[in-house]
Every structure is written in structure tokens, then in C-alpha cells.
Amino acid sequence: MYKAVLGGGKIILKKYNDPIATEGRYSFINLIKVVLPLSLPYIFIGMAQAVGLGFKVEIMGEVFMTSWHFIGIGKLINEAYTNLDMLELFGLTFFAILTIIVLDTIIHFVKRWLFNKYGTEPVKVFSLR
Numbered sequence: 001m002y003k004a005v006l007g008g009g010k011i012i013l014k015k016y017n018d019p020i021a022t023e024g025r026y027s028f029i030n031l032i033k034v035v036l037p038l039s040l041p042y043i044f045i046g047m048a049q050a051v052g053l054g055f056k057v058e059i060m061g062e063v064f065m066t067s068w069h070f071i072g073i074g075k076l077i078n079e080a081y082t083n084l085d086m087l088e089l090f091g092l093t094f095f096a097i098l099t100i101i102v103l104d105t106i107i108h109f110v111k112r113w114l115f116n117k118y119g120t121e122p123v124k125v126f127s128l129r
Contacts, residue, residue: 001046001047001049001050002046003046004042004043004045004046004049005039005042005043005046007042008039008041008042008043008045008046009035009039009042011042012034012035012038012039012042013035016034016038019034020034020035040118041114041117041118044110044114045111045114048107048110048111048114049107049111051103051107052100052103052104052107055099055100055103056100058072058074059072059073059074059077059096059100060074061074062074062075062077062078063075063077063078064078073092073095073096073099074096076088076092077089077092077093077096080092
């Protein structure tokens, strides 16, 4: 999320450099009235990416560190693995994968809608440099 918001902020500052410099580059009013509203689509894109990744991490956290107070799909997968119940293990894993695919598909369409509505430029959040 940090990389998406930072990349979006850099794009905004580069695109609107002249008007921002006119009012004062580090002016609080520029931050509130120009940079923040233009950064909202990038914030939403970052949140959409974070939700999908967070859901995947939550399931894996449940698998490896189960709690007896909360029974989630990760705990059920871990119990099926411990009990060698391959049919239940396969079914729960398949259900988790399908849920993640549906969530990622929804996030994909939300990001596409944000790109089309606000004209945001894609932000590369990972590079091998």
C-alpha cells in the first residue's frame, strides 16, 4: 500500500509541479486541496491490493498458528492435515483458493474502474533494480 500511495504521489507532484510551486511546494493548503484529493485513487488502489494480500496472509497465519478461540478455514486446514483427512484437506484448500480467486477478481475490476474513472497511471509497486 505504501508503494502505491508513494508512487501515485510522485506522479501527481510531477504532473502538477508548476501549480504546486506557484502556491508554495510545502504549503499545507496544497497538501489538503491539491495533493490529497488527487491521491485518493492511489490510496484506494493500495487498499485494494492490501486487502487481497492480507486475506492470503490471514489464512496462512491460521494454518501455522492456530488459536482455540477462533475457528477459521486455516485452522480447519491444519486439523485436516494433522488428521490425514485428504478429502477434507483438498476440499478446504480448494475452497480457500476459490475464495482468493473471487476476491482477486473483484479487486481487479475495482482497480480497472479506478483507472478508468480517475485516469490514474499504473504504479509499479515492485521492481528488480
